Amino acid sequence: MSFHSTPARAALLAALLAAAPAARAQWPEEPAAPPRPAAPVASTVEGLSQDQLATFARMVRQPEGAVTERLLADAALRGQAARAVAAREARRAAGKGRAVAGFVILGVGDLVGAVVSLTAKKNPDGTTADTGQLFLGAGIGLASIGVGLAIAIPGLRDMNREGPEERQAVKAYWATPAAPVPAVERPAPGAGRAVSLPLFAGSF
Numbered sequence: 001m002s003f004h005s006t007p008a009r010a011a012l013l014a015a016l017l018a019a020a021p022a023a024r025a026q027w028p029e030e031p032a033a034p035p036r037p038a039a040p041v042a043s044t045v046e047g048l049s050q051d052q053l054a055t056f057a058r059m060v061r062q063p064e065g066a067v068t069e070r071l072l073a074d075a076a077l078r079g080q081a082a083r084a085v086a087a088r089e090a091r092r093a094a095g096k097g098r099a100v101a102g103f104v105i106l107g108v109g110d111l112v113g114a115v116v117s118l119t120a121k122k123n124p125d126g127t128t129a130d131t132g133q134l135f136l137g138a139g140i141g142l143a144s145i146g147v148g149l150a151i152a153i154p155g156l157r158d159m160n161r162e163g164p165e166e167r168q169a170v171k172a173y174w175a176t177p178a179a180p181v182p183a184v185e186r187p188a189p190g191a192g193r194a195v196s197l198p199l200f201a202g203s204f
Contacts, residue, residue: 045068045071045072045078046078047078047079047082048071048078048081048082048085052082052085053067053068053071055085055088055089056071056081056084056085056169059084059085059088059162059166059169059170060170060173060174067173070173077169077172077173080168080169080172080173081169081173083165083169084165084166084168084169084170087163087165087166088162088163088166091158091159091163091166092158092159094155094158095154095155095156095157095158095159095160096155096159097155098151098152098154098155098158099151099152099155099156099159100155101151101152101155102147102148102149102150102151102152102153102155103148103152104148105144105147105148105151106144106145106147106148106149106152107148108144109140109141109143109144109145109147109148110141110144110145112137112140112141112144113137113138113139113140113141113142113144114137114141115137116133116136116137116140117133117134117136117137117138117141118137119133120133120134120137121133
C-alpha cells in the first residue's frame with residue numbers, strides 16, 4: 001500500500017490530531033496580566049472626592065444626596081467642608097501613628113525588660129544572685145509601659161475627637177439655611193374649566 005494513499009494519509013492526520021493536545025499541555029501558560037488599579041471616583045462636588053464627600057456626610061449625619069445638594073448650592077460651605085475633611089484625615093493619621101508608636105515602645109520595652117530580668121545570674125539554690133540586673137529589667141519594663149502609654153493614649157484620643165475646624169464646618173452646615181424649594185402653583189378649583197350656559201330659544 002502506498003504512503004500517499006487515502007487510508008495512510010487519514011491515519012497520519014488522526015495521529016497528529018491526537019498528539020496535539022498533549023503537546024499543547026506541555027507548553028508553559030502565559031501569566032495573566034495584573035489587574036489595573038481602579039481610578040479614583042470623582043464626585044459631583046468640586047474640590048471633594050467621592051470618599052471625602054462620604055466622610056463629610058458622616059460628619060453631619062446626613063445622606064450623601066442631601067449633602068451634595070447643599071454643597072453645590074453654597075460655595076463657602078463647600079470650601080469649609082473640604083478643609084474640614086482634610087483636617088480630619090490629617091488628625092486621624094497623626095493619631096494613629098502616635099498610637100502605634102506608643103504600643104510598639106510598650107511591647108518592645110516590656111520584652112527587653114523581661115529578658116534582662118530572666119538572664120540574671122542564679123545561685124545554686126535557684127535564687128537570683130545579681131539583684132541589680134533583676135531590678136534593672138523591672139525598671140526597663142515599667143519605664144516602657146509609662147512612656148508607651150503616654151504616647152499611645154493621646155494618639156487614640158486624637159483619632160476619636162473632632163478638631164475645631166471640623167466642628168466649625170459641621171456647625172456652619174446646620175447654620176446655613178437650605179435653599180427654599182419653589183412652590184408649585186396649583187390652579188384654583190374650577191379654574192380653566194369652560195362654563196356653558198344653555199340657550200333657550202322660543203317663538204311667540
